[in-house]
Amino acid sequence: MHLISRFALAVALAGSATTYAETMPLHDKPLLTHAPERYWEESLSGGPPKDGIPSIDAPDWWTAERADTFLSPHDRVIGVFRNGEARAYPQRILVWHEIVNDTIGGNGVSITYCPLTGTALGFLRGDNTLGVSGRLVNSNLIMYDRDTDSYWPQVLAAAVRGPHTGQALEEIRVVWTTWERWRERHPRTRVLSDETGFIRNYRRDPYGSYNPLEGYYVPDSGRFFPVMHENGRYPPKQEIFGFRTAREAVAVDRDHLRDQGLLIHQGPEQDYLIIHDPGLDTAWVFSPVPEQTPSHDELRFGPQGPEHPELEGLEPVNGFEAMWFAWYAFYPDTVVLSGVP
Amino acid sequence: MPGMRSTLIPWCSPVFRERHQRATLIACAAGGFYALLYLYAIDDLSLADLREWRLRIGSVEPEHMLRMRAPFLFEGVALLSAGRIVWLISPLNLAISTLLAALVATNVHGMLSLHAARNQCPVPAGSRATALGGLLPALLAGGACCAPTLVLIGIPGLAAYAALFPWLLPASVLLLLLSRLWQRRLGAPAFGRAFP
Structure with missing residues (x-):
């Protein structure tokens, strides 16, 4: 009986894990x-x-x-x-x-x-x-x-x-x-709002400042903690736009993207269309690349990002800005889209 | 120090009473200054770019006050902006800074007293070093968000030892206590008193 109740408990726990x-x-x-x-x-x-x-x-x-x-x-x-x-x-x-x-x-x-x-x-x-x-x-x-x-x-x-x-x-x-x-x-x-339930000095950033750029956030400044992989291609804190799929990680040079407006990346399984959003100064990624790729001038940017009939039905791929050292530390095999071979 | 008391200059004379009062004042000022420095190091006191006059009061529940945001750093209950000075008021951090201030004041008082009597009994270098060594760790124990103060200064490789940083404040208290005990053994008077 004791063993049976243990088994029942194990089953119940397994069930609750599924619930999570x-x-x-x-x-x-x-x-x-x-x-x-x-x-x-x-x-x-x-x-x-x-x-x-x-x-x-x-x-x-x-x-x-x-x-x-x-x-x-x-x-x-x-x-x-x-x-x-x-x-x-x-x-x-x-x-x-x-x-x-x-x-x-x-x-x-x-x-x-x-x-x-x-x-x-x-x-x-x-x-x-x-x-x-x-x-x-x-x-x-x-x-x-x-x-x-x-x-x-x-x-x-x-x-x-x-x-x-x-x-x-x-x-x-x-x-x-x-x-x-x-x-x-x-x-x-x-x-x-600053009614967070906690008292903090929200006018002060303990690491530095983004406006103006100071302290820890300056691209050439050093990092604090050890990392698993290092690479000196960019200054450590330079912001790249990164996205990853199940097969690869891609870092996009933001200056390059601003210059080009649109980039196409040929991945191992699918191709990706990367679009610069000049209003928010960020990037949006879609897959696959439409047959008739619109030019950047033809795009409109609304609340949900770029809008164009050719983009409808494409799968958006999540991406985010990151400091270069951190992106590389997690994804040392990253592809870099910089326009430089 | 055997025989020291018998060879001391008479401390009850007006000159020495004045010197003793000055030592007490200096010790109190040093303690107060250290408390402010500690509150600044742990980021409870800071300087703002813009002048503002405002008092924001948060939760004053005991559970909230006892909540640690880092080892020996407790949550604040209010934020006072007075011109360019911003004070995050945390009762327990204030209590710790008061304890440190008291230890620093008694150490400074002891050092000054022993210094005044140095011709009769030089203060051993070890005692001074212990007292001075006790001043530093607590100031470095402060932290903000992910990183202790020392790490924020940017000393390479130090962050790997961040787990040891919680011991800095107890180390300060211990060193200041040891130094004070050492001073007393050398014959330093109790705080606020002259040599008998």
Whole structure:
């Protein structure tokens, strides 16, 4: 009888693990250069304990007009447009919290930002919430989910420890841009307010400044923590736009993209169309490349990015800006689109 | 130091009473300055680019106040912007800074007292070094977000040892306590008192 009850308990636990996966959308095809466990072995404490950097779990909002008294035009924000709603998350607030567990259009989402790697990514979280573990790998924030205590390096978006090891979070597109650019594209945007439930000096960034560019964020400045792979092709903190598929990682030189407007990358399985968005100064990636590729001048840019009949039905591929050293540390086999062979 | 007290200059004389009062004042000033420096190092005190006059009050629940944002760094309950000075008010950080200030003040007082009597009994270099060594770790223990202060300064390779940084504050307290005990063994008077 004792053995039978143990078996029943094991079955029940296995069942609950499945429930976790249902509540938090996951997939099984993350791009990993190493075995997941290796990333955990290479991780180290950043100093604060688990949740010492508190996520914002009950966000409060300002109108764009109210946000104007807090943000300067060139301050950085992380923007999300989803289900017809536009939201901006000021970098000056996220630098102190790194994760906002939000709900947009009825979907639970986590908007995450790692100041040390300059990366902003959004994830579907279901009913689960993400928190800051206090550990770093390749200087990048390692998140943990509060249901299963799995650990997720933000750039990998894949669990490297815990029940979800080897699985990946479903990403949503977030835009790393300036307040002026986001406000122009989304005049009715709401903005995360400083009523975060915590007291911080949100007018001060402990690492430096993006407006003007100072301290840790200067491209030539050094990084703090050790990395798994190094490469001197670009200054360590230079921002590239990166996207990855199940087979490869691609880094796009942002100056090159600004010059060209459109780029086509021939991947091992599919081709990718990369479009520069001059309004937000970011990139959008689609696959496959349409037969009649429109010129950049023919494109219009709306709330959801580039618009053109030829782009309809194409699969958008998520991408994000990142400091070069961090991108390379995670993806040493990365393709670089720079226009230079 | 056997026989030291009998060979000391009479401390009860007006000259030495004045010197003793000055030592107490200097010690208090040093303690206060160190407390401010500590609060600045842990980022509770900072200077803003823009002048602002505002008091923001957050949660004052004990559970919130006891929450650690880094080892020995506690959550704030209010943010006071007074012109260009911004003070994140955390009761427990304030208590720690007061403890450090008291230790620094007693150490400085002890050092000055022993220094005044140096002709009779030179202060051993080890005692001074212990006291001075105790001043530094707490100032480096401060941290912001992902990285301790020392790491933010940008010393290469140091971040790999970030896990050891929580020990800096206890190290400071321990060194300052040891140095104070050493001073007392050398005959330094209690804080606020002259040599008997």
